[in-house]
Amino acid sequence: MSAQIKEPFDRKKQHGNKRLAVIRAAGEAFRRRGYHNSSMTEIAQTLGLTKTALYYYVKSKEEILYECHIMVYDAFDECLLEHMAAAETGLNELSIIFSELVKLLTRDGLSLLTDVSSLSGESQKDVLSRRGVIEARVTNIVERGMADGSIRKGDAQLTVFFFMGALNWLNAWYAPEGRLDGDMIAAEFTAQMRAGIAG
Amino acid sequence: MSAQIKEPFDRKKQHGNKRLAVIRAAGEAFRRRGYHNSSMTEIAQTLGLTKTALYYYVKSKEEILYECHIMVYDAFDECLLEHMAAAETGLNELSIIFSELVKLLTRDGLSLLTDVSSLSGESQKDVLSRRGVIEARVTNIVERGMADGSIRKGDAQLTVFFFMGALNWLNAWYAPEGRLDGDMIAAEFTAQMRAGIAG
DNA sequence: TATAAATTTGACTCAAGAGTCTAATTTTTG
DNA sequence: CAAAAATTAGACTCTTGAGTCAAATTTATA
Numbered sequence: 001m002s003a004q005i006k007e008p009f010d011r012k013k014q015h016g017n018k019r020l021a022v023i024r025a026a027g028e029a030f031r032r033r034g035y036h037n038s039s040m041t042e043i044a045q046t047l048g049l050t051k052t053a054l055y056y057y058v059k060s061k062e063e064i065l066y067e068c069h070i071m072v073y074d075a076f077d078e079c080l081l082e083h084m085a086a087a088e089t090g091l092n093e094l095s096i097i098f099s100e101l102v103k104l105l106t107r108d109g110l111s112l113l114t115d116v117s118s119l120s121g122e123s124q125k126d127v128l129s130r131r132g133v134i135e136a137r138v139t140n141i142v143e144r145g146m147a148d149g150s151i152r153k154g155d156a157q158l159t160v161f162f163f164m165g166a167l168n169w170l171n172a173w174y175a176p177e178g179r180l181d182g183d184m185i186a187a188e189f190t191a192q193m194r195a196g197i198a199g
Numbered sequence: 200m201s202a203q204i205k206e207p208f209d210r211k212k213q214h215g216n217k218r219l220a221v222i223r224a225a226g227e228a229f230r231r232r233g234y235h236n237s238s239m240t241e242i243a244q245t246l247g248l249t250k251t252a253l254y255y256y257v258k259s260k261e262e263i264l265y266e267c268h269i270m271v272y273d274a275f276d277e278c279l280l281e282h283m284a285a286a287e288t289g290l291n292e293l294s295i296i297f298s299e300l301v302k303l304l305t306r307d308g309l310s311l312l313t314d315v316s317s318l319s320g321e322s323q324k325d326v327l328s329r330r331g332v333i334e335a336r337v338t339n340i341v342e343r344g345m346a347d348g349s350i351r352k353g354d355a356q357l358t359v360f361f362f363m364g365a366l367n368w369l370n371a372w373y374a375p376e377g378r379l380d381g382d383m384i385a386a387e388f389t390a391q392m393r394a395g396i397a398g
Numbered sequence: 399t400a401t402a403a404a405t406t407t408g409a410c411t412c413a414a415g416a417g418t419c420t421a422a423t424t425t426t427t428g
Numbered sequence: 429c430a431a432a433a434a435t436t437a438g439a440c441t442c443t444t445g446a447g448t449c450a451a452a453t454t455t456a457t458a
């Protein structure tokens with residue numbers, strides 16, 4: 001009887017999990033070789049599947065790209081919500097958040113993709129708007145820091161662009177098996193970001 | 200008689216100029232919509248030409264992408280050569296160079312593309328090696344700065360990755376007609392970079 | 399003006415890859 | 429076990445866009 005409820009739930013859950021695995025694998029491929037240099041067939045093979053199987057989990061290749069973007073921004077949002085207003089000064093708040101974001105991006109294959117142009121219409125608008133909202137929130141923190149004196153005065157947006165570049169550039173060089181591990185990168189990056197803007 | 204020498208020279212020169220215009224226009228398209236979202240036909244139309252005309256100037260689309268990359272790195276090299284060892288401390292030298300690089304990237308449509316994966320074999324190796332050499336040179340300057348005490352000690356490569364991100368991210372947001380002009384960006388970015396690493 | 403070189407065009411070929419169809423197989427549930 | 433749902437596979441279609449070709453036109457040179 002509990003089965004009547006649990007079973008279909010488990011099915012959906014499994015389906016969801018597999019779908020997630022597909023998106024993850026695709027995201028990793030996109031990050032390494034780029035969206036257009038990764039074919040659905042190749043992505044499927046990575047997972048030991050055939051192309052058609054992929055289409056059982058996703059509607060289109062573009063949907064995968066969309067989900068990849070959204071997934072990261074969801075994680076970003078969560079991170080912001082969790083760590084916002086946890087510190088006294090704007091500078092401290094920003095430091096915590098920045099550090100967490102670096103850790104996020106060096107963990108479990110979440111990566112900030114840059115190919116937004118390959119999304120069409122609504123999706124593209126969506127993603128850009130999500131990015132915009134996040135940037136705006138971060139910019140607010142910076143402005144708060146400028147107000148409370150913890151951050152040197154200047155163009156807040158420009159300040160944000162600078163260190164957001166560091167996050168986005170991570171994709172280009174970071175290798176999970178490389179010399180530098182996530183925590184170390186987070187620590188050094190945060191120190192550099194902090195010193196760069198401290199008031 | 201002087202014509203016998205000048206004429207063919209002028210022809211080649213004109214051909215070269217047009218070729219350059221093609222690469223510039225394509226580079227701009229690549230920067231805005233990405234390599235794979237820019238068709239040769241569209242690029243040609245931008246210049247008021249037809250596709251075949253393009254192939255009179257370049258061998259292939261990939262060659263254009265290659266040239267775009269090389270062109271920027273040539274400019275980078277020139278910038279490095281011109282401004283290296285012009286300052287006493289590593290920090291000062293780096294500041295000058297960084298500022299010049301920002302100005303370079305906000306000038307005449309030179310932009311740092313990220314799509315290296317769409318280059319095949321040799322070209323890709325070439326471009327990555329060029330990038331590597333430049334990064335290595337910058338890293339050397341940072342190490343010199345760490346040695347002379349002008350730059351805070353730490354992992355030099357990581358330090359470089361951080362602010363190189365700012366340069367690469369420029370493409371994503373910089374708009375020539377926007378609120379922020381090149382000189383202003385260069386000034387603020389350099390200040391932020393400098394404060395971030397000063398010893 | 400005549401010949402050769404430079405430059406352009408529109409119509410074509412061709413390959414890659416996204417997405418679909420049909421049918422087979424496996425798993426779940428009553 | 430039987431019926432329904434979930435999942436997979438291989439062969440197919442169709443579009444997009446890179447690159448080519450043969451011929452036309454323009455420009456330079458003798």
